[in-house]
Amino acid sequence: MSVPGTPAEPADAVEVLPSVNDPPKNKFRLAACCFQNFLGGLTDSAPGALIPYMETHYNIGYAVVSLIFIGNAFGFIMAAPFVDQIRHRLGRAKAIGLTQVCMAIGYLLLICAVPFPVVAIAYFFIGFGFAVQAAISNVFCANLRNSTTLLGYMHGSYGVGGAVGPIIATSIVSTGALWSRYYLLTLGFAVFNVCFSSWAFSGYEKELELRGNNNVLSETLSAGIDHVGAWLVAFKSRVVILGAVFIFAYQGAEVSISGWVISFLIATRNGDPTAVGYVTSGFWAGITLGRFVLSPVGSRIGEKRFVYILVVGAAVFQLLVWLVPNIIGEAVSLAIVGLLLGPVYPCAAVVFTRNLSRSEQVSGMGIISAFGSSGGAVAPFTTGILAQVAGTFVLHPIAIALFAVMLVCWFGLPGVRKRTE
Numbered sequence: 169m170s171v172p173g174t175p176a177e178p179a180d181a182v183e184v185l186p187s188v189n190d191p192p193k194n195k196f197r198l199a200a201c202c203f204q205n206f207l208g209g210l211t212d213s214a215p216g217a218l219i220p221y222m223e224t225h226y227n228i229g230y231a232v233v234s235l236i237f238i239g240n241a242f243g244f245i246m247a248a249p250f251v252d253q254i255r256h257r258l259g260r261a262k263a264i265g266l267t268q269v270c271m272a273i274g275y276l277l278l279i280c281a282v283p284f285p286v287v288a289i290a291y292f293f294i295g296f297g298f299a300v301q302a303a304i305s306n307v308f309c310a311n312l313r314n315s316t317t318l319l320g321y322m323h324g325s326y327g328v329g330g331a332v333g334p335i336i337a338t339s340i341v342s343t344g345a346l347w348s349r350y351y352l353l354t355l356g357f358a359v360f361n362v363c364f365s366s367w368a369f370s371g372y373e374k375e376l377e378l379r380g381n382n383n384v385l386s387e388t389l390s391a392g393i394d395h396v397g398a399w400l401v402a403f404k405s406r407v408v409i410l411g412a413v414f415i416f417a418y419q420g421a422e423v424s425i426s427g428w429v430i431s432f433l434i435a436t437r438n439g440d441p442t443a444v445g446y447v448t449s450g451f452w453a454g455i456t457l458g459r460f461v462l463s464p465v466g467s468r469i470g471e472k473r474f475v476y477i478l479v480v481g482a483a484v485f486q487l488l489v490w491l492v493p494n495i496i497g498e499a500v501s502l503a504i505v506g507l508l509l510g511p512v513y514p515c516a517a518v519v520f521t522r523n524l525s526r527s528e529q530v531s532g533m534g535i536i537s538a539f540g541s542s543g544g545a546v547a548p549f550t551t552g553i554l555a556q557v558a559g560t561f562v563l564h565p566i567a568i569a570l571f572a573v574m575l576v577c578w579f580g581l582p583g584v585r586k587r588t589e
Contacts (some may be wrong), residue, residue, distance in 0.1 A: 169191035187313045191375055193303075193368065199362070200368040201305040202263070202325035207271070207357045208298050209329020209452065210336075212544075214350055216448040217337040218425045220434065220441055221347040223303060226284045230431070232553030238422065239288035239546030243295020243476040244537060251303045251534035260304060261369035268361040270297030281348040303534040312520035316471065319514035320463025327456030327510060330426070331449050332589065338445035354588040407523045408532045411516065414577035418512060420547030421570040424563055426451060427548045429489070429502060432560040437495050442496065450503040458510020471515040475578055478515075482508040490564035512574075523582055543570075 188195050215222075215236060223233050253264045274293035277286055311320045337350045426448055433439035433447060466474040485508070488501040518534075524532045547566060554562040 169475070178538060181589045186311070188318065193371070193375075194312070196364075196368040197308065197372075198312075198322070199579075200264070200365040201309060201322045201359055203357070204268070204301050204305060204365060205322050205326035205379045206329040206339070207268075207354060207361060209326040209331075210354050210357065211271075211294060211298070211329075211331040212423065213330035213333035213426055213448060213452050214337045214354075216428070216430050217334040217445040218341065218347045219427065219431065221341050225281070225347060228284065229248040230552040230556045232284070234549040235284075235288045236291045237427070237545040237548045237552075238453055239291035240295035241542045243292040243297070244299040244540070245542060246292075247296045247299035247303075248534045248537070252531045255304055259369075260308075260372045264301055264304060264369055265362050265366040266300040267297040268358045268365065270300075271356055272293070272358040272362070275351045275358060278348050278351040279355065283347060286347075299534070299537055302537045306533045306537070307521065310517055314408050314467075315521075316467035316518045317464045319517050320459045320511060322397065323514050323517075324456050324459030324463070324510070327452055327459050327506075330452030331456050332452075332565075334445060334448040334452070340443055342445075358425075368547050396481040405524065405528060405532060407520060408535055409534075410527070410577045410580050411536045412539035413575055414516060414581070415536050416543030417570040417573040417577070418509075418516070418543070419540040420543030421567045421574075422455075422509060423476055423544035424547045424551050424570075425486070425502070425505065425567055428551050428555065428560060431555070432563050433498070435560045437493065437498070447495075447499045447502060450499050451506040454503040454508075455508025455510040456506075459514060462507070462511040463514045466511055467518075469517050472578070472581075475512055475515050476575065478508045478512050479571050479574050479578070483568050486564060486567050486571070490561070519581060578583045 186194060188198055205337050219233055223229065226233075240561075254266070258266065270293045274297070276291035277293075282290070305322060309315060309322050312318050336353060337347075340350050341347055417430070429451070430439075430444055430448055433444040434441055437444075437587040462478075482505050485501045485504045489498045489505065492498055492501065520533065520536060547570060551560075551566055554566075
């Protein structure tokens, strides 16, 4: 990618990107990224099924229980300025291990069913850990050959966790077990990720030194860089700003739908909590299928054009979820919304990273991820506040409005450019 103000290299200059098999350990690194995102899906999808039981356990309403989303967002926001510094000082192996330890601390607090204010703090640790991991994983996968497809696999793993999470959570609470027992599962995966991810990324920096020259992965060798300064420079980028708002709206819609559609079906459609809890799984299953199956389509027809089609389609089916007074019909429409939203993040990540210089990528994606989680907190929190006053139907106009924001931001972003750096 050419830097403004510098002469571009010849048009036929091609940068040789590393692949899943070159170096050989990359396949395990991709698997580690997938396992980490699977855990993220297990974590983020569970509140939709668990919120009604958390409200009963703590005797709180929609507005107060929404604070868990705020705690998660603060974790992401606090991580954003330090993602690159953590990665540089510790190396990828130790940095990713640290992220999983932070998440494990949060899960331990939840398992103990601590007082509700501490529950919000637990989500802070989870958010902080996942923010660092997400930024590093996105940059790693985006700089491989067939990046759109590989990012689809990585984020598809998040969708798999999202689809499985509500099923397991609903099964656990339906037996009368305490809601917090669900997090024994996530704690186990966090411990596994600490071991596997640390091994997979061990020796990564040494490989970079050996490969040298202008390999894309050499962006990690920015020794001596002013990390806070790099973060501020990245924040001034139009791509970062528009990308941050885009992902803010995207995750705001995704988490709001996942977190509140069950409450909507219970309160507005008189659904049975032990049955409609599985509807969220259909939504996440749609996201998973979309990321695995539809993401490669984006690289063929162009990520820019494809995302326009996906977002408009998602808005139409979200409208059907709102207006069709039938739980089965709403469940099907919701699954299609997930299917269409699934490829959006992988396609967007390709556009973002291809339009950022190497020195800006980790910091830029850290900022974008932080704003994304902020959307994943502000939107569901706002939904909870308004639902307390007006009713849970407010979920749908909020989601559709966020889709509109996504379209506006996407219009302002440049398309994927070839690297000449």
